[in-house]
Structures are given as structure tokens and as C-alpha cells.
Amino acid sequence: MKKNILIVPGDGIGQEVTEVGKNVLVKIAEKFGHEFVYDEALMGHVAIEATGNPLPDETLSKMRASDAILFGAVGHPKYDNDPTAKVRPEQGLLKMRKELGLYANLRPIKLFDELLGASSIKPEILKGSDILFFRELTGDIYFGEKGRKNDNNTAFDLAEYSRYEVERIGRKAFEAARTRGKKLCSVDKANVLETSRLWREVIQALAPEYPDIEVEHQFVDSAAMMLIKDPRRFDVVVTANLFGDILTDEASQIAGSMGMLASASVGDSTGVYEPIHGSAHDITGKGIANPLASVLSAALLLDISFGLKEESETIIAAVDKLLKDGFRTRDIADATTAPEMILNTQAAGTEL
Ligand code: GGG
Numbered sequence: 001m002k003k004n005i006l007i008v009p010g011d012g013i014g015q016e017v018t019e020v021g022k023n024v025l026v027k028i029a030e031k032f033g034h035e036f037v038y039d040e041a042l043m044g045h046v047a048i049e050a051t052g053n054p055l056p057d058e059t060l061s062k063m064r065a066s067d068a069i070l071f072g073a074v075g076h077p078k079y080d081n082d083p084t085a086k087v088r089p090e091q092g093l094l095k096m097r098k099e100l101g102l103y104a105n106l107r108p109i110k111l112f113d114e115l116l117g118a119s120s121i122k123p124e125i126l127k128g129s130d131i132l133f134f135r136e137l138t139g140d141i142y143f144g145e146k147g148r149k150n151d152n153n154t155a156f157d158l159a160e161y162s163r164y165e166v167e168r169i170g171r172k173a174f175e176a177a178r179t180r181g182k183k184l185c186s187v188d189k190a191n192v193l194e195t196s197r198l199w200r201e202v203i204q205a206l207a208p209e210y211p212d213i214e215v216e217h218q219f220v221d222s223a224a225m226m227l228i229k230d231p232r233r234f235d236v237v238v239t240a241n242l243f244g245d246i247l248t249d250e251a252s253q254i255a256g257s258m259g260m261l262a263s264a265s266v267g268d269s270t271g272v273y274e275p276i277h278g279s280a281h282d283i284t285g286k287g288i289a290n291p292l293a294s295v296l297s298a299a300l301l302l303d304i305s306f307g308l309k310e311e312s313e314t315i316i317a318a319v320d321k322l323l324k325d326g327f328r329t330r331d332i333a334d335a336t337t338a339p340e341m342i343l344n345t346q347a348a349g350t351e352l
Helices: 013-032 045-051 059-064 087-101 113-118 163-178 194-209 221-228 241-255 292-302 309-324
Strands: 002-011 037-038 068-073 104-110 129-137 146-149 154-157 182-189 214-217 235-240 262-266 269-276
Touching: 002 013, 002 129, 013 241, 013 309, 045 087, 059 087, 059 194, 068 241, 068 262, 068 292, 087 221, 087 269, 104 163, 104 241, 104 292, 113 309, 129 163, 129 221, 129 241, 146 221, 163 182, 163 194, 163 235, 182 241, 194 214, 214 221, 221 241, 235 241, 262 292, 292 309
Parallel strands: 002 037, 002 068, 068 269, 129 235, 182 214, 182 235
Antiparallel strands: 104 129, 104 262, 146 154, 262 269
């Protein structure tokens, strides 16, 4: 198979982990006889530095022209303490999602058995947890009108959802539930928010089309609690942009670390595959970042964008073997892991 893959490392540890993800794609192409052609583009803080724009037109054109995108992370601490900054790395991320129509963000919360001890949650509660989140990605409070009023003394962010937007992500989640445990949990805040009441109405209206799927609705506060108390009760979860952003960071503790969670953003055109973690400048350049979320993102890319199931499963098996062999980064180390067993950036590739 011949495919064009755009590599967009972005900022901070995005650079180092994406290199490992790409290495794994190179190895897979060699092993299975595919021809993957790579190009690279700037996004985030590095793009602002080079062009003044977090998502330069050149990057967007390359994105549209590619068959899939392996992305790292965006962000820089200099913007965290400068709330007045007009241009920010994250604007590139949001613009990319909108421009490419990436409305569905799939975040699998997969717990590798070897990492049962790495979580602060008790192993007997965690064992067997396997959740697939669908985070809506192009609506909600992230994209509504925002601004200041009352002489700059009041700020607002408008949350908006249309029926169409809820229905299309809802359908994706129902379809996915059909291929898994046949359970769908829709998370909202319908006791308070009008957008959530519409959300619930639309999911309820879809349910009769999927009689084989057991549907439940949970308020986001209750879902946050149940994720930690009883993660095995969840199969597929569908939720709005903001709730999904927060709940999946929480759910990363089920998998042991944010450094283990990959994601796929799909919709109208080229799919984008990236770790759910950010740029983590505090550990950038120290060789201690966990590259497995990028490696697992490469596995999602092969499966979802190219339909290469065997190749994707080969990567997941290699990650499983690495962990069984005791390789760890600090974020997933536990009391039984020897400190010298630090996963370096080559290790993920050499297992293939
Ligand atoms: N790889 C994910 C990433 O770069 N996250 C940084 C970020 O700002 N995320 C906000 C979001 O995902 O909406």
C-alpha cells in the first residue's frame, strides 16, 4: 500500500515522542512491504516563532493533501501566565479541527495488564477496564463566541450545539458500541445546561435505531466519580467537547498514565492521530517522556485511516511485550520496576 503521512511534531515533548511514533511506522512499512511517504510541517508555538501563525497555510495545505497525520502536541509555558496573548499555540489545534472537520475524537482507555500496579486505583477495581471515549471535537464552549464586556470586567464563552452536531457524533458512538460491549453511556449536565438537554434529547431519539445497544445517560459529575469507583461499568462513552477533554485526562489514570493514551480525530477528511497529552515543557529534552501514546496513535492511524488491522495489532503486541519485558518510563514505573528499566526512544521500534 502506498500512502502519504504528514508528521506534525508540534511543541515540547511532541517533538521527541512523534519521532518514536514515526520510527514505528517506518518499521511497520518495512515489515509488511508498504510504501509510506513522509512529509513534515509546523504547528503550535514552533509555528508562531517561525511564521507568526500557529497553523500556517502551508501546514494546512499539506494536511489536506495527506492520507493521514501523526501529530504530537502544542503548547508553551510562556502563554500560561500571559492571559492577554492574542496568538496562542492551541488556536492552531482548534483551527485544524474545524478546517479538517474533525468532529469525532476517539480516545481508547486501554489498560495493559502489566500496568495494573502503576495506577493509584486498586488493581481489583481496574482489571479488565476497557473504555472507548467519543469526545465531540468541533463544537461546545471551545468554539462559541468569546469575549469581554463591562469595561473588561466580565468574560464570557458561549456553549452551542446543533442537533446535527450531536447526531453525527452520537451515530459514531452507537456504531462503535455495536462492535464492542453493546453499551453506550452518554454524559451531559442536562439538569443545568440547555446544550446538554438538547444533547440528551438527540441521543434518546437515536436509541430506537440501535435496539441492540443498552443506553444510559449520566451527569458529568456522577460519571467523573464512577470512572474511578467502577471503571468496568463503562464500554463506549459519548460526550461533549469540554466534558470529554476533562474526563479523558481523569480516565488516563485507569490506563496508568496520560503517557499511555492515544487518540484519533476523524470526520470529514484526513484523520489526525495524537497522544492526548500536551507539550509538557517541564520534561522536554530530558529523554524521560513516555513515547507509547504516540506509538499507539500510529497503531490507530494504520487501523482507522488505512484499514491495516494486522499492522496495527502488531504495534499493540509490541507495546505489550515491551511492558512485559519491564521497560518503563517514570510515569508508569512502580515499586517493582527496576529504576534502570527506562524506556528509551529506540526501544519501541526495536520490538517490531
Ligand atoms: N496532543 C494533545 C495536545 O496537544 N493537547 C494540548 C491542548 O491544548 N489540548 C486542548 C484540547 O485538546 O482541546
